[in-house]
Amino acid sequence: MSVIGIIISGVLINNFIFMQYLGICPFIGVSQTLETALGMSGAVIFVMTIASAVTAAFEQFVLAQLGLEYLRTIAYILVIAAFVQLVEIFMKKALPGLYKALGIYLPLITTNCAVLGVTMLNVRHSYSILMSTVNGFAGALGWSLAIIIFAGIRERWQLMDIPPALEGFPLALISTGLMSLAFLGFSGLFKGLL
Amino acid sequence: MSEPRRSLGFDFIKGFIQENPTFALAIGMCPTLAVTTSVENGFWMGMAVVFVLTFSNVFVSLLRRFIPDAIRIPIFVILIATPVVIVELVMKAYLPAIYEVMGIFVPLIVVNCIIIARAEAFAYRYPVMNSLMDGLGIGAAYTVNLMVIGGIREFLGTGQIALGSIVFPSAPFFEPAAVMLTPPGGFITLGLLMVLFRVTLGSKAKVEDHSKTS
Amino acid sequence: MEDRLLVTPAPHITSSKTVRGIMLDVVVSLVPASIAAVVIFGVRSLLIILASVVSAVAAEAIYQKLFKKPLTINDMSATVTGLLLALTLPPNVPIWIPIIGSVFAIVIAKQIFGGLGTNFVNPALAGRAFVLAAWPLHMTHDWVTPLGYDALTGATPLAAFNGTGKTALTLRDLLLGLRAGSLGETCIIALLAGGIYLIARDVIDWRIPVGYLGTLALGTWIFGSPNGFFMGDWISGLLLGGAVLGSFFMATDYVTSPVTRRGRLCMGIGAGVVTLLIRLWGSYPEGVTYAILFMNLVTPLIDKYIVPKYYGYAHDVQARKAATGGAK
Numbered sequence: 001m002s003v004i005g006i007i008i009s010g011v012l013i014n015n016f017i018f019m020q021y022l023g024i025c026p027f028i029g030v031s032q033t034l035e036t037a038l039g040m041s042g043a044v045i046f047v048m049t050i051a052s053a054v055t056a057a058f059e060q061f062v063l064a065q066l067g068l069e070y071l072r073t074i075a076y077i078l079v080i081a082a083f084v085q086l087v088e089i090f091m092k093k094a095l096p097g098l099y100k101a102l103g104i105y106l107p108l109i110t111t112n113c114a115v116l117g118v119t120m121l122n123v124r125h126s127y128s129i130l131m132s133t134v135n136g137f138a139g140a141l142g143w144s145l146a147i148i149i150f151a152g153i154r155e156r157w158q159l160m161d162i163p164p165a166l167e168g169f170p171l172a173l174i175s176t177g178l179m180s181l182a183f184l185g186f187s188g189l190f191k192g193l194l
Numbered sequence: 195m196s197e198p199r200r201s202l203g204f205d206f207i208k209g210f211i212q213e214n215p216t217f218a219l220a221i222g223m224c225p226t227l228a229v230t231t232s233v234e235n236g237f238w239m240g241m242a243v244v245f246v247l248t249f250s251n252v253f254v255s256l257l258r259r260f261i262p263d264a265i266r267i268p269i270f271v272i273l274i275a276t277p278v279v280i281v282e283l284v285m286k287a288y289l290p291a292i293y294e295v296m297g298i299f300v301p302l303i304v305v306n307c308i309i310i311a312r313a314e315a316f317a318y319r320y321p322v323m324n325s326l327m328d329g330l331g332i333g334a335a336y337t338v339n340l341m342v343i344g345g346i347r348e349f350l351g352t353g354q355i356a357l358g359s360i361v362f363p364s365a366p367f368f369e370p371a372a373v374m375l376t377p378p379g380g381f382i383t384l385g386l387l388m389v390l391f392r393v394t395l396g397s398k399a400k401v402e403d404h405s406k407t408s
Numbered sequence: 409m410e411d412r413l414l415v416t417p418a419p420h421i422t423s424s425k426t427v428r429g430i431m432l433d434v435v436v437s438l439v440p441a442s443i444a445a446v447v448i449f450g451v452r453s454l455l456i457i458l459a460s461v462v463s464a465v466a467a468e469a470i471y472q473k474l475f476k477k478p479l480t481i482n483d484m485s486a487t488v489t490g491l492l493l494a495l496t497l498p499p500n501v502p503i504w505i506p507i508i509g510s511v512f513a514i515v516i517a518k519q520i521f522g523g524l525g526t527n528f529v530n531p532a533l534a535g536r537a538f539v540l541a542a543w544p545l546h547m548t549h550d551w552v553t554p555l556g557y558d559a560l561t562g563a564t565p566l567a568a569f570n571g572t573g574k575t576a577l578t579l580r581d582l583l584l585g586l587r588a589g590s591l592g593e594t595c596i597i598a599l600l601a602g603g604i605y606l607i608a609r610d611v612i613d614w615r616i617p618v619g620y621l622g623t624l625a626l627g628t629w630i631f632g633s634p635n636g637f638f639m640g641d642w643i644s645g646l647l648l649g650g651a652v653l654g655s656f657f658m659a660t661d662y663v664t665s666p667v668t669r670r671g672r673l674c675m676g677i678g679a680g681v682v683t684l685l686i687r688l689w690g691s692y693p694e695g696v697t698y699a700i701l702f703m704n705l706v707t708p709l710i711d712k713y714i715v716p717k718y719y720g721y722a723h724d725v726q727a728r729k730a731a732t733g734g735a736k
Contacts, residue, residue: 177381185698188691
């Protein structure tokens, strides 16, 4: 699959939220305003892209070499957790502006199943390190598109009178269902051409 | 830390209503949506979670006095990842078809919010027996949740429910709605079930919602 | 203190138009297409329309009664939803499909959010998308031969057109609607009559259908022929499928389209682009439903970032120029 193919696939055809069920908790938790959605998106794109690269490299140069593939889950989650911690420390010291914008979202990302999810998907697809990185970026882009669209919609709900039984998760879930219904249109896009 | 003695029975039962992970606490949504395309898948994922959650709760609780607060999350992750690897290997060996269907969601159990949340909120603070009951109870409740959601989606989506080689009814008596097995069907079903839970049992449950506008 | 600050969503300046008045206009504008449906596809069309409308109104009434909300079925918005949904269905679908579709459209896509004005997707299209995903075989095979009233289970003319870039149908056939297709999408003359009526009555903004159909025509001309660029049969591309029905009657729904004029043009163009993408390179023959639903989703973002020049802008510009002596 070409680079463009992976990107279109990640953003539209196999959108992480609407098609793959990955990263739903923060998607619902951080989408109340466009501001938080954008902040979280930035952090997610950053972490997912580099985590994909790092875990893919780790897979190729350590796990494969030593025949330890069965330890993949433990290894990946530790690599991701360590990486996010390092990034947080570095950002706090060296990029305080960026830290102020994105920093609070970073600890949340370790448990964002989209991050570990995409690294696992990279293995499933047998992607090279480069393709894994692209796939991580694409998946994050799709995730961000979803949360930004949703935030746009949710901002309008602040003025509406919603019954308590529906408020919060139930309405969010049903809305996500309606959004994913719309995204069904993109399935099979460019089939055979990518 | 001296904690009051808690009823072991309560710690087991509370997962079903008061602290129902899916419908009250609203955690661990991703695998809930992904594996509930059939009752069978729901059941096996539930069993996997029971094992991992109980294992994790017990060990976190056993070691809780020795785990420094600052690095507790990474320690939790290691304690959770270990049983997950065990589950992966066992499933791969003895239930290869189910393992294949569940795909990445088996290793993703390691970041399942339910497990980390219970370690943090419960096992880190309470004695071993209570943590054991908490793990078993929340896990069992989660399994029931998965099977109910899976049952609805499978029945409406295929017209039948298949448990191993038993298929009921033998032929669908209505035209099944394929959409139920797709993400839109999953999201809407879960959302509607949550409303149902809140309307019927909501008064008794500790409904936490991290998604509302502050 | 909070009680003294009343915050309500737009609009804040109202005209003499009522919701019911607007909805009546829409129903009137759809009468030609409905009559065409009965003539071209048979009396069953009437049955489908009735089932859909009755289900929609009943669903709204029952929901509002059940949850002790004020009854709004008199504003006829449910009627319009039911009618629009019916017109997008193949003529031979079993009756339970419009019924289930209408209930979904009204309850899930509209009422649980709080009723009219609170939905973020077009309810009729959401209902259609739902039944399409649930029973794809019915929704893509239950066709009827025009004027022959026989069942026809094959690909639509649009599907054939997407593949080959050509169609055997004449311009007369296309304009009169003598082709297989959904109930209300085929008779272009009837649809255009209704659409022009709505524009004349100031119910819809011409920018949406013009932007939509213009983009679709341009794209079909450029990319629509498998033999090369700039050779596509854009006329057939416009008249086949549901683009005319969708662009005039669905994409223009007030609640789910942008507020500003530039925004509406964007929506039309965007819907055209997505329709093209799906028709030419996607796995469905028709992209109108998904294109409009997708543009519904991004409408809040369009409204947020395409801000109209505020009232008094021209005056400010002049004042600024005068203050700086006209220089710079």
